[in-house]
Amino acid sequence: MTALETIDLGKRYGRRWALRECSVALPAGAMTALVGTNGAGKSTLLHLVTGLLAPTTGGVRVFGRPLEMADVAFVAQDKPLYRRWSVADLLRFGAATNPRWDHGRARSLLDAHHIAPGERADRLSGGQRTLVALALAVGKGARLLVLDEPLAELDPLARVRVMRAIRDLDATVLLSSHILADLAEVCDHLILLHEGRVRLCGAFTGLLAAQPAGHRAATLEDLVLEHLRAAGGAS
Amino acid sequence: MIRLLWVAWRGQRAQAATLAGVIVLYAMAVAAERLEPELSGLTAQLAGFLAGAVCLVWGAPLIAREFETGTYRLAWTQSVTRGRWLAAVLAVAALGALAATAALAALLAWAPPGGPVDPRSWPYYESHGVVPFARVLFALALGVALGAVTRHTRVAMPLSLLLTGAAQLAARAARGRADLPYWSLQWLESAAHLVLALALVGVAHVAIRRRG
Numbered sequence: 274m275t276a277l278e279t280i281d282l283g284k285r286y287g288r289r290w291a292l293r294e295c296s297v298a299l300p301a302g303a304m305t306a307l308v309g310t311n312g313a314g315k316s317t318l319l320h321l322v323t324g325l326l327a328p329t330t331g332g333v334r335v336f337g338r339p340l341e342m343a344d345v346a347f348v349a350q351d352k353p354l355y356r357r358w359s360v361a362d363l364l365r366f367g368a369a370t371n372p373r374w375d376h377g378r379a380r381s382l383l384d385a386h387h388i389a390p391g392e393r394a395d396r397l398s399g400g401q402r403t404l405v406a407l408a409l410a411v412g413k414g415a416r417l418l419v420l421d422e423p424l425a426e427l428d429p430l431a432r433v434r435v436m437r438a439i440r441d442l443d444a445t446v447l448l449s450s451h452i453l454a455d456l457a458e459v460c461d462h463l464i465l466l467h468e469g470r471v472r473l474c475g476a477f478t479g480l481l482a483a484q485p486a487g488h489r490a491a492t493l494e495d496l497v498l499e500h501l502r503a504a505g506g507a508s
Numbered sequence: 509m510i511r512l513l514w515v516a517w518r519g520q521r522a523q524a525a526t527l528a529g530v531i532v533l534y535a536m537a538v539a540a541e542r543l544e545p546e547l548s549g550l551t552a553q554l555a556g557f558l559a560g561a562v563c564l565v566w567g568a569p570l571i572a573r574e575f576e577t578g579t580y581r582l583a584w585t586q587s588v589t590r591g592r593w594l595a596a597v598l599a600v601a602a603l604g605a606l607a608a609t610a611a612l613a614a615l616l617a618w619a620p621p622g623g624p625v626d627p628r629s630w631p632y633y634e635s636h637g638v639v640p641f642a643r644v645l646f647a648l649a650l651g652v653a654l655g656a657v658t659r660h661t662r663v664a665m666p667l668s669l670l671l672t673g674a675a676q677l678a679a680r681a682a683r684g685r686a687d688l689p690y691w692s693l694q695w696l697e698s699a700a701h702l703v704l705a706l707a708l709v710g711v712a713h714v715a716i717r718r719r720g
Contacts, residue, residue, distance in 0.1 A: 323585050327718040342587050349581035355519065356577070362518055369511035370586035370593075406582075413586070 276301040276336060276417050276445035277322060283330035284317050290469050291317040295331070297464055297474045299447065301416070304440075306456040307449040308497055309466035315449040316350060318466065319421045322447070323347040335417055343373060346410035350421040352402050354394040360405055361390035364412065371413045379412030382438065400431025407438060420448035424455060453494040465497055467504045473497075509596070512588060516600040523566045523601075527608050530561055534612065538619045548620040555635035556676070558612055559647035562605045563672050567651020568664035570601060571716060575659040580716075590716050598652065598709065605644045613640065627690060630680050637691070642698035642705075647672045649708035656715035 275298050282295040292314040299305050309315050320326040322333050323345050333340040354363060360383065368374040383390075386404050388397070397405060403423055410418055423439065424432050432455065439446060440459045447464075450456050463480060465473035473480060477493055490496040534551065541547045574580040584590055616635055625632060634640060650671055655664040679697060686693060 324718070325581060325585060342585065342589070345585075347581070347585040349578065349585070351578060353578040353580075353582045355579055355582075357522070358518065365511075366515050366518070367586070369515045370583075370588045372587055409582075 274301045274336065275299065275334075276303065277447065278334040279318075279322065279331065280334070281331035282318070282321055282328055282333065284314075284321060284326060285329040292321070292466075293469045295471050297471060299445065299462060301336070301445050303445055303462045303476075304460045305447045305462035305464060306460035306493075307447060307464045307466065308453065308456070309449075310501065312468075313466040314469040315466055316421055317469075318464075319347070319419050319447070319449060323419050325349075343371065343413075344415055345417045345419055346413040346415040348403075348406045348410050348418075348420045348423055350425070352406040352423075354402060354406060356393075356395040358394050359390065360388060360392050360394070360397075363394065363405060363409060364390070367409045367412045373414030375412050375414045378414075379408040382408040382411055386434065386438070398431065399427050400434055403427065403431070403435050404438060407435070411442065411444075416444055418442060418444045418446045420446065422449055422451070424450050424452055453497055457493045463493065463497075465500055467501065472500050472504060509592075512592065512596040513600060516596040519597070520566070520570075520600050520604065523569070524604050526565050527561065527604065530558075531608055531611050531615075535615055538615050541620055542618075545620060551619050552616060552621075552635065553631050555612055555616055555640070556631055558609060558640070559643045559676075560669055560672050562608065562644050563647035563651035563668040564665055566601055566605065567648040568655045568668045569661045570597060570652050570655055571712065572655030572659055572661045572664045576661060584716075590718075591713065594709075594713055594716065601648055601652070602645060605648045606641060609641050609644045630683075633683075633690075633694075634676070637694040638698045639694050639701075642701035643676075646675070646701040646705045646708075649705035649712070650675075653708040653711040653715070656712040 277299040279295050279297050282292060283290060284292045295318060307315050307318065317326065321328050322340070324340055324342050325347070335341070335344045338344070358366070364376065364379055367379065368376060382404065386401070388401055388404060394402065394405065407423070420439070423435060427435060436455060436459055439448065448460070460477070462476050463473060464471060480496060481490065484490060484496070488499065490499050534554070537551050541551055574583060583593060612635070627633060627636070634643065651664065651668040654668045655661065658664045658667070683693060683697070686696070688696065
């Protein structure tokens with residue numbers, strides 16, 4: 274089953290296309306890495322599939338239906354939280370704004386990482402903030418989770434903890450990141466964006482196997498770098 | 509909806525506390541007037557500033573701060589539509605502003621008049637009857653709309669204060685020309701403020717809608 278499908282999705286700001294002719298399909302249960310240089314259109318794509326932005330062209334389907342807010346959970350870049358709210362307040366916020374709220378799942382993720390409900394959001398470490406934002410997304414009860422740079426600005430230990438928490442999620446996940454080496458551990462699918470266009474999309478194994486003769490990228494990292502180099506040389 | 513109202517209240521507690529602090533200071537000034545009759549009439553002159561305080565501390569930051577801190581990406585990606593979110597947030601803010609106006613009206617009734625009262629003097633007229641309630645809602649909506657359009661508190665706050673003052677002067681000029689009985693004037697002016705407030709809420713709603 275297809276969890277997320279974009280059809281000729283595009284977003285234009287003034288005369289500049291942030292994203293163009295983006296048609297991708299992600300199978301249910303996949304962990305997809307969204308990769309690309311700064312300004313490639315990663316955040317634009319994620320904001321389109323989470324309903325934060327309206328598309329200029331095309332559309333988004335989630336589990337075969339037109340996008341509905343309840344079907345997608347989102348952790349935005351920099352993990353915005355209301356700074357002066359306690360963790361318990363934030364969970365109440367999640368419960369109040371989502372009909373399918375699953376308190377047990379949100380709570381158990383926080384308990385696993387020893388984050389107390391009384392803690393105030395602005396007193397949390399970067400890793401803890403990420404986990405609270407992730408718990409809110411998990412509690413929403415959506416089958417598709419979208420994470421924008423969840424690993425950015427985390428120290429190595431926190432990164433490992435967050436990576437494990439993401440890997441253990443029982444959902445279809447689309448996440449963007451700069452850190453290619455880490456992504457290979459958790460992800461099995463890849464979307465490579467460059468200058469607003471999709472350059473690669475598919476399962477890792479398939480992408481590595483389908484290289485033209487003479488290209489011998491052995492890892493995801495090599496594959497991405499090779500494509501970016503080729504795209505850079507072409508333009 | 510009740511739970512959504514809790515969310516709105518949790519987000520606006522600090523504004524409510526600030527406004528409550530302003531009312532407490534005002535109450536202390538009224539108490540001082542009652543103790544020192546020479547000071548009488550001072551607080552009545554200040555009552556009209558409540559609308560300015562509401563648009564400054566409550567209206568302007570309401571949506572602008574969501575943009576500044578990035579939390580709009582949290583609030584607007586839950587399962588609640590932006591329209592319902594805005595309705596809940598505005599309901600709490602409007603109730604707070606109306607409660608503050610009612611408290612101020614009660615304090616004014618308690619304050620010593622400080623000489624003969626002329627109900628047609630603008631400071632008196634603007635702080636008695638229904639006009640102060642309509643004005644405070646207008647000021648709130650003005651702040652919210654400017655915050656939603658500009659997305660910056662440092663722009664929305666001074667601009668909304670300036671425009672609230674300009675609207676007050678415009679209302680005074682219009683009143684001077686209208687030859688109406690006291691209560692007719694009060695109701696007519698209140699209705700005009702409420703219509704403007706609704707239009708400004710519409711502006712705020714359009715400003716936060718998803719744009720294609």
